[in-house]
Amino acid sequence: MKIFQKIINHKINSITGKELLKYGKQFQVSITNEQANKIAAHLRGRNVNIFNDDERTKVISEIAKIVGPDKANEINRIFVSFTR
Structure with missing residues (x-):
């Protein structure tokens, strides 16, 4: 399970706007x-x-400052789906 988490975290931490x-x-x-x-x-x-x-x-709170709380909550939904 740890390798799976590392792969997902790496992807999040190196994501491009296009992705x-x-x-x-x-x-x-x-x-x-x-x-x-x-x-x-x-x-x-x-x-x-x-x-x-x-x-x-914490990162969702920071993202909320960029795109607003509604969009940040939607992005959080994506992140949570990655963790399941």
């Missing part, structure tokens, strides 16, 4: 290209563990 847009469409979360790029830039290189509730909550 984030793709996942947004897949999970029916509408974000703009600009929002996706800002979120990706914020996540890239952060070494966030989305399997840790405290870390995920």
Whole structure:
């Protein structure tokens, strides 16, 4: 299970705006290209563990400052689906 978590965390921590847009469409979360790029830039290189509730909550709060709380909650829904 740890290897699976490492792969997902690596993907989150190295995601591009284009990839984030793709996942947004897949999970029916509408974000703009600009929002996706800002979120990706914020996540890239952060070494966030989305399997840790405290870390995920903190990063979602930071994302809410970029795209607003509603979109941040939708992105959190994507993150949670990755952790199951």
